[in-house]
Amino acid sequence: MFAPFAPMLRRAALVPSVHRLLPSNSRSLYQNIIKRHEDMATEHGSPSSSGEMHDALDVLSSESSPISTIPLDPDTDYAALAIPSLQSKNKANLPPLMNIPPQEDPLLHHIASRIMNHGERAKASRTVSQMLLHLHAWTRSPPLPILRQAIFKLSPAVKVIGHKHSTKMIYKPVPLSEKQGIWLATEWILDAIKGRQGGPTLAERMAREVILILKNESKTLEKKEAYHKSAMMNRGNIAIART
Structure with missing residues (x-):
């Protein structure tokens, strides 16, 4: 063998x-x-x-280097003795915390999830990439900061929810998290470009809508203003805790 x-x-x-x-x-x-x-x-x-150093060089250059052996006690658990010292060394020399970036930008991942149909994730990601290319071609600037600026500009800060109290409905403004605001902004953009058959592609229509938002010419900004105006009108229904 x-x-x-x-x-x-x-x-x-x-x-x-x-x-x-x-x-x-x-x-x-x-x-x-x-x-x-x-x-x-x-x-x-x-x-x-x-x-x-000369002695060390002679040892390395010799044809037969001596092998040093250290007698070990068979009753001693050397692994158990080494573990605490290693743990104390690791605790003393902890590396600084690092923020590892995600494999994909969370905003792009969210937009691709919103426009995905029938589980075609690759097609949705390709559409988002084409939208970024259109933004770069029209602005000659990095497209991702432009998209992020438009989404945050459109994201509302509050919304109004209704509570039924006795026989009447009371509306109270509640704050929105960043994720909720991004979800609403993405939904409004998709509603604005929906239903246009033929002509520009979905990626091009999304890029145009992003540019209109930054130029304050998009009708989606009216929805954000309506959310904030309704919250201001019903701000008296907020329960203030008394100390």
Whole structure:
């Protein structure tokens, strides 16, 4: 079974030390490094260290390097002794916390999820990429900051919800989170460009709507104003906690 590997095994058995693993150019590079350190040690007045370096070089260059063995106590659990020191070292030298960026921008992922039909995720992602290309072609600027600025500009801060109290309905304004505001802004953009058959593609229509929002010419901004105006009209229904 091991007959084809017999020559290779015999050659491996004849290698007695690390000398065979170092090619000639590596040994010469080692000697140059040792010589440079020796000169530095001589300048600083420590000739003993240069002698130790020569001894180390002789060991590495010898045909048979000595193997040092340390007697171990069979009753001692060295792994258990090493674990606490490693744990204390890791606690003392903890790396700084890093914010790892996501694989895909969350805003682009959300828009692709909103325009996806019948589980065609790749098609939706391709549409979002084409929208970014249209934005870059029209503005000659990075498209993602432009899209993010338009979405945040359209996102409402509050909305009004109705509570039935006895026989009448009471409307109270409630704050919206960033995610809820982005969801409403995306929904309004898709409603504004929906139902246009033929002509520009979906990606181009979305890019045009984003530019209209930044130019304050989009009708979707009226929905945001209506949300905020309704919240201001019903601000008296907010229950204020008394201390």
